[in-house]
Amino acid sequence: MTTPGLTQVLLAGILVVIAIAVARYWRLPVIKDMAFGSVRGFVQLVAVGYAVRFIFDIESPWLIMLALGIMMTVGAHAASGRVKSVKGSFGTCLAAILTGSLITLATMLVFKIISFDARYIIPLAGMIIGNSMNASALVIDRLASDLRANRLAIETALALGKSWREASQKFHRDAARTGMVAMLNFLKTVGIVALPGAMTGMILAGADPVEAVLLQVIVAYMLLSATTITSVVAVELTIRRFFTRHHQLRIDR
Amino acid sequence: MAVTGSILELCNLTRRVGDGTPARAIVDNFSYSFGFGRLYSIIGPSGAGKSSLLRLLNRLDECTDGSVKFKGSDTREFAPCELRQRLGYLFQTPHLFDRTVRDNIVDAQPHLSESKISRLIQQVQLPSGIVDAPVDNLSVGERQRVALARLLATQPEVALLDEPTAALDPANTEAIERLISSVVTDHGVTVVMVSHSRQQVVRLGGEAILMVDGQLIEHGDAVGLVKNPGTPQGRRYMNGEPQ
Ligand SMILES: Nc1ncnc2c1ncn2[C@@H]1O[C@H](COP(=O)(O)OP(=O)(O)OP(=O)(O)O)[C@@H](O)[C@H]1O
Numbered sequence: 001m002t003t004p005g006l007t008q009v010l011l012a013g014i015l016v017v018i019a020i021a022v023a024r025y026w027r028l029p030v031i032k033d034m035a036f037g038s039v040r041g042f043v044q045l046v047a048v049g050y051a052v053r054f055i056f057d058i059e060s061p062w063l064i065m066l067a068l069g070i071m072m073t074v075g076a077h078a079a080s081g082r083v084k085s086v087k088g089s090f091g092t093c094l095a096a097i098l099t100g101s102l103i104t105l106a107t108m109l110v111f112k113i114i115s116f117d118a119r120y121i122i123p124l125a126g127m128i129i130g131n132s133m134n135a136s137a138l139v140i141d142r143l144a145s146d147l148r149a150n151r152l153a154i155e156t157a158l159a160l161g162k163s164w165r166e167a168s169q170k171f172h173r174d175a176a177r178t179g180m181v182a183m184l185n186f187l188k189t190v191g192i193v194a195l196p197g198a199m200t201g202m203i204l205a206g207a208d209p210v211e212a213v214l215l216q217v218i219v220a221y222m223l224l225s226a227t228t229i230t231s232v233v234a235v236e237l238t239i240r241r242f243f244t245r246h247h248q249l250r251i252d253r
Numbered sequence: 254m255a256v257t258g259s260i261l262e263l264c265n266l267t268r269r270v271g272d273g274t275p276a277r278a279i280v281d282n283f284s285y286s287f288g289f290g291r292l293y294s295i296i297g298p299s300g301a302g303k304s305s306l307l308r309l310l311n312r313l314d315e316c317t318d319g320s321v322k323f324k325g326s327d328t329r330e331f332a333p334c335e336l337r338q339r340l341g342y343l344f345q346t347p348h349l350f351d352r353t354v355r356d357n358i359v360d361a362q363p364h365l366s367e368s369k370i371s372r373l374i375q376q377v378q379l380p381s382g383i384v385d386a387p388v389d390n391l392s393v394g395e396r397q398r399v400a401l402a403r404l405l406a407t408q409p410e411v412a413l414l415d416e417p418t419a420a421l422d423p424a425n426t427e428a429i430e431r432l433i434s435s436v437v438t439d440h441g442v443t444v445v446m447v448s449h450s451r452q453q454v455v456r457l458g459g460e461a462i463l464m465v466d467g468q469l470i471e472h473g474d475a476v477g478l479v480k481n482p483g484t485p486q487g488r489r490y491m492n493g494e495p496q
């Protein structure tokens with residue numbers, strides 16, 4: 001395969017046409033979404049491609065920071081949109097994603113695993129933020145629904161004189177775990193069932209497979225760290241919205 | 254700290270809920286004093302606010318107005334966890350944690366000796382073999398009694414019981430009523446109990462309080478209040494008429 005150009009992309013459009021034809025034959029009510037989504041995806045990706053190229057060319061640390069800030073805000077917005085029933089979830093998601101991403105990136109920089117270079121920071125941050133975004137949405141959703149469904153159990157523990165933390169312990173642990181499950185499953189099957197994206201990309205781009213694998217291991221550890229921190233922060237911030245400082249459950253939040 | 258004649262003193266206690274204008278008062282300007290080591294029955298129609306009132310006493314909910322004093326001090330001056338240990342609360346629909354009967358009791362009161370556990374089980378009229386049974390196999394009435402045993406294990410100074418015999422048959426009801434009486438007379442615990450049954454209130458004696466629409470309508474000697482209510486609402490309630 002040659003490095004793809006516009007011709008190849010347009011030819012790949014044949015695949016979209018096949019998919020739409022199949023959907024049409026089966027009368028799947030998704031044809032509009034497929035057509036619109038394909039175009040939209042194309043436009044978004046091309047725009048991002050140019051934006052990233054621009055950032056690479058300028059090589060300004062401020063521009064990198066700005067890009068990270070925008071990515072995290074958009075990620076937090078998308079995550080909180082998935083948990084609308086919990087008030088203030090945007091702030092929670094932003095703080096959780098921010099903490100998980102920054103600690104992880106800072107560690108990688110401090111130990112010189114990567115250098116402060118747009119070429120590394122931007123794509124790695126993209127992976128981190130994407131995973132943290134999913135983790136925070138899953139954690140908040142799980143925690144809120146568990147607390148709402150287990151009101152009597154929690155209040156029974158409170159009535160026996162337990163603190164809010166003891167009374168809801170089981171639920172924060174379960175929720176934090178929910179945010180990490182995707183990562184843990186990924187680590188179990190990685191390389192056996194699926195070849196992860198970063199590695200696939202490097203191999204397609206002509207890199208040595210062993211080199212690609214090493215990078216993938218770093219990526220996996222990085223995502224493990226980011227999703228764990230994000231999950232815990234999301235739990236800690238969300239749980240506080242459900243209790244008053246007098247150890248009372250307030251489920252209407 | 255001045256200990257007055259009452260263990261719990263409710264002063265204009267009010268809880269408003271919802272954001273309607275005016276917000277609805279589910280407990281409305283409720284003032285009353287509970288004495289040491291006595292038995293009180295709260296009666297009133299469904300939705301009167303009986304459970305809501307109990308939840309204000311151990312501060313599971315916050316009042317919007319007024320105050321509750323426990324042994325002379327505002328309950329807001331106590332650490333909530335300590336307050337709730339001293340004012341035990343039995344929920345109308347008790348919840349047991351998903352393990353054995355013993356685990357539930359020990360969870361509430363660690364370091365409880367085996368003989369104390371057996372004694373509690375016996376007190377609430379459960380067979381001794383039940384201690385190691387997983388709670389999900391228990392009947393509703395058995396669960397209610399395990400929850401009562403768990404509450405007694407913590408040795409509260411006040412026991413707030415929300416319809417403790419609602420799920421029991423007559424024989425068990427009577428046994429639990431005897432237990433409640435003995436908790437009051439032998440252990441000096443103040444019991445504030447919600448009841449739906451006028452006969453039960455008469456059997457237990459003590460004081461009775463009639464609550465309608467969040468308000469205290471009348472109170473007095475249990476037998477007198479049930480047999481000879483002094484207010485129109487009281488007469489309607491005792492005759493089983495709608496309020
Ligand atoms: N948090 C809340 N928000 C809104 N309304 C509430 C809230 N808690 C209780 N209520 C309402 O307050 C009223 C009193 O409820 P409560 O459970 O105290 O009644 P009750 O006297 O215990 O009734 P029952 O005998 O059926 O148990 C009910 O109409 C209930 O719907």
Ligand SMILES: [Mg+2]
Nearest residue numbers: 303304305345
């Ligand atoms: Mg009730």
